[in-house]
Amino acid sequence: xxxxxxxxxxxxxxxxxxxxxxxxxxxxxxxxxxxxxxxxxxxxxxxxxxxxxxxxxxxxxxxxxxxxxxxxxxxxxxxxxxxxxxxxxxxxxxxxxxxxxxxxxxxxxxxxxxxxxxxxxxxxxxxxxxxxxxxxxxxxxxxxxxxxxxxxxxxxxxxxxxxxxxxxxxxxxxxxxxxxxxxxxxxxxxxxxxxxxxxxxxxxxx
Numbered sequence: 643x644x645x646x647x648x649x650x651x652x653x654x655x656x657x658x659x660x661x662x663x664x665x666x667x668x669x670x671x672x673x674x675x676x677x678x679x680x681x682x683x684x685x686x687x688x689x690x691x692x693x694x695x696x697x698x699x700x701x702x703x704x705x706x707x708x709x710x711x712x713x714x715x716x717x718x719x720x721x722x723x724x725x726x727x728x729x730x731x732x733x734x735x736x737x738x739x740x741x742x743x744x745x746x747x748x749x750x751x752x753x754x755x756x757x758x759x760x761x762x763x764x765x766x767x768x769x770x771x772x773x774x775x776x777x778x779x780x781x782x783x784x785x786x787x788x789x790x791x792x793x794x795x796x797x798x799x800x801x802x803x804x805x806x807x808x809x810x811x812x813x814x815x816x817x818x819x820x821x822x823x824x825x826x827x828x829x830x831x832x833x834x835x836x837x838x839x840x841x842x843x844x845x846x847x848x
Contacts, residue, residue: 650835654678655823657842667697669848671707677838686714703731725749729764738772760790762800770809778809780821801827807840817844 657675664670671693679686693707709725729746746764768782786801807821818841825836 649833651679651837652681653836653838654682655838655840657840659842659844661695661844661846661848663848669695669697671695671705675842684714688712701733705729705731723750740770740772742768742770744768760788763787763789776811778811779807780809781806795828797828801825805840815846817846818842819844 655675655677657673659674660672662670671691673689673691675689676685677687678684689709689711691707691709693705695703695705697703706728707726709727711723711725713721713723715721725748727746727748729744731742731744733740733742735741744764744766746766748762748764750760750762764784764786766782766784768780770778770780772778782803782805784803784805785799787798788796788800792800803823803825805821805823807819810818810820812818820842821840823836823838823840825834825838827834827836
């Protein structure tokens with residue numbers, strides 16, 4: 643029986659995102675992220691996200707993708723896990739503000755393989771402000787809702803995330819995002835809190 647008393651953790655999430663226009667309003671993407679956890683002492687998690695995006699209109703887009711992620715279990719070592727997701731993103735601009743909402747359905751596999759797989763609905767709402775041609779600060783909230791067997795101690799929302807950050811446009815094809823994220827999730831009858839610095843480099847060939 644594994645016992646982990648960690649309830650607060652400082653982390654760093656480093657990512658890279660690549661987008662390429664393949665035909666009219668259709669794009670393909672590749673996203674990679676690696677996470678340093680346990681107060682930056684170990685690499686705990688990494689994923690590769692490969693998908694297709696399509697703009698239905700100027701303000702509505704859809705995405706489908708396959709994700710392979712690797713979980714670094716303390717006892718078992720690196721464990722591969724496979725996911726699929728599909729989402730719908732709606733956005734609207736008013737002045738220098740841009741409001742976006744993403745509704746996503748995602749398959750998942752629990753760390754405890756005895757529990758089996760689950761499905762999640764993830765809703766993410768973000769607000770971005772264009773300060774100038776280069777800098778755009780933003781905030782977002784994201785909630786995870788589990789479909790399937792829910793542990794007795796789990797809240798209605800399996801996980802919640804809050805993030806405040808800044809997007810810097812390096813040039814027409816590259817940008818850099820940096821933010822601070824707070825994540826809350828109930829495990830072992832008590833909440834875990836993650837405080838993460840997130841840094842993502844994005845490259846677009848659209």
